[in-house]
Amino acid sequence: MTSQTASSIHIQNFYLSYQDRQIFKNFSLSMKGGKWNVLLGRSGVGKSSFLKAIAGLLPPSTYQGTIKADNGSLLSEQISWMTQDALLLPWLSVLQNVLIGNKLRQLSGAIAISETKAKSLLVDLGLGSFLDMKPDSLSGGMRQRTALARTLLEDRPIVLLDEPFSALDAITRAEMHDLTFRYLTNKTVVMITHDPLEALKLANIVYVLKGPTISSVETLTPSNCPPRNIKNELVLKEHETLMKQLSNNEGLS
Incomplete structure (x- = not known):
């Protein structure tokens, strides 16, 4: 299969509700092409639903807004997606x-x-x-x-990963971080994690999603280039910053 050029992902005026709960409201975000874009947030905030929308797996009737690549082409033709469940x-x-x-x-x-x-x-x-x-x-x-x-x-040029390392022990997880990062060089990666240190190891930019209704994100661009040593002093300081951002959250299910 021939690799394609990685595209940025643009979300504009995005609205999404689930079981009478407004999860996203007038939400816009551009995620960088060829980079690791990591979505960090607590359970129930809507990360997986957001990823499904990007993958084109939600019925159009369930959300409003536009999700497109740089050239306006369909994302569904450019994406590979790994769910939380292996689905083997x-x-x-x-x-x-x-x-x-x-x-x-x-x-x-x-x-x-x-x-x-x-x-x-x-x-x-x-x-x-x-x-x-x-x-x-x-x-x-x-x-x-x-x-x-x-x-x-x-x-594929765009790779969506929903907690891809969650079932792994600590040593295997660290090994898979490094291998996956090497394998996805120059791809546009959007990864969900609950682990701030995992985000800081791999991300070019971290997006912190906080409920109960998401209309914007807080961002953190970690120091140095990924993959990082999670014992590095700068990484540990940035970990404290992310923990504070995550602790200031409301309305989680």
């Missing part, structure tokens, strides 16, 4: 699950996702010995890494 097909092996895009889009030959590339990535993700195993034989962290591999192999 239980009757397929690890390798078959990460190559499912070929079958769904009937791709073959040079335009298909390479099996060799898939196996190489799965080895890098620590799954090289589990290629033929089915999802019910895997741990939660292994299923999450399989879903991550499937997303990375799509090689």
Whole structure:
């Protein structure tokens, strides 16, 4: 598959309600192309709904506003998306699950996702010995890494990640941070996390979403270039700043 140029994402006059609750109201935001844009917020604030809207997975009748790329093209044709749930097909092996895009889009030959590339990535993700195993034989962290591999192999210019490392232990998480960051160089990444340190390790810019109704964001541009050492003194100071921003929040479910 051929990589495309990463685009910025522009959200204008965005309104979204859920179960009679106004989540977003007259919200506008531009997220930088080719950068890691990390959405940070407490549970229930609306991060996942926002990501679904960007991915084009919410019915148009449920929200108002425009979501578009730099040139006005449809984002849905440029996006790969990793959900909180692995969404693996239980009757397929690890390798078959990460190559499912070929079958769904009937791709073959040079335009298909390479099996060799898939196996190489799965080895890098620590799954090289589990290629033929089915999802019910895997741990939660292994299923999450399989879903991550499937997303990375799509090689789209815009990558949406909804808590992609949440099921991993601390050491594996740190390793996956570094690998994923390398793999997504020059992509437009929008990632959701609840972890301020994870945001500070990976983000070019952090957007803090605070309820009960979101009409704007607070932003933080961390010092130095990602991925960062989370023990760095500047990072720890910025962590304190984010914790203060997050603690000043209302109306969470």
